[in-house]
Amino acid sequence: MLAAVADLLVESGYDAVTVDAVAERSGVHRATVYRRWADVGGLLADVLAAAATDDWQPPDTGTLRGDLRAVNREVHAALTGGSPITTALIAASFRSPAAADALRVFWLDRFERCAPIVTRALDRGDLAAPVDHRELLVAATAPVYFEELLLRHPSDPDRWADLAADHVR
């Protein structure tokens, strides 16, 4: 059912994601869909919750720059790739408080998982002093989200990763 929600979001946007459409696409009975999710926001929240329970770990490239570049390339690929589920969910978050809450939880969880990027950099001596890993990750990734999603202008993920890495050293 979650795959059906994701397909509908990507193909046709938030307006296409109705309980009826999800029932039809997934082959699950409408009553079952309604029983599980009261509204579309709940459906979207569950799509994100499923993503949040994966085993994603930040890349370990051996350098701070490399780690941030790898994260930024993932963000960039998610925003520009062939399956724009991330963009569709962000767009939906402006209309569904449940989707917005789920996105926040998803991002905060991802930022927490990136804490080893900072501890590894400290162990290697790439970083002279501890830095807030959430702040470092926002500094690296926020320009990519802003340029690709809001400004709709091509963003260079490596450049922003390098600036964030240089900046904390």
Add this chain to the structure above:
Amino acid sequence: MLAAVADLLVESGYDAVTVDAVAERSGVHRATVYRRWADVGGLLADVLAAAATDDWQPPDTGTLRGDLRAVNREVHAALTGGSPITTALIAASFRSPAAADALRVFWLDRFERCAPIVTRALDRGDLAAPVDHRELLVAATAPVYFEELLLRHPSDPDRWADLAADHVR
């Protein structure tokens, strides 16, 4: 008529901005509204175009940090203040290509107007070497947009301004 569009957007969101609703709110005849704007995207684009022709200039505080803090406070106020027209337009940009185009033009114009922040900093010796003013402005402002709009988490505009300023020195 543009004020009517802005009011509707802020009060009720994109779905409320119809040509009929704008005609009713503004007291302008429906046929006149239709003649001027083929669709809602065109209406939104004109709201932004009106903002782009204002005489906004970046603040001149005497320091690079101060200038960036002042810009970031404006961004933060626009995203968190009582009249969330900016947030409403950004939300609409995910559904209207015309609104997205207009937002891009608006931001790129604002970034260009911020070029004096860099030239003044060079003249004062705040900056040792020229930097790309667009990049500097994105570094300062993008985290505020990301945190307030996407992460929906309180953002500290001064902190991000200081980080961007320190980073280029």
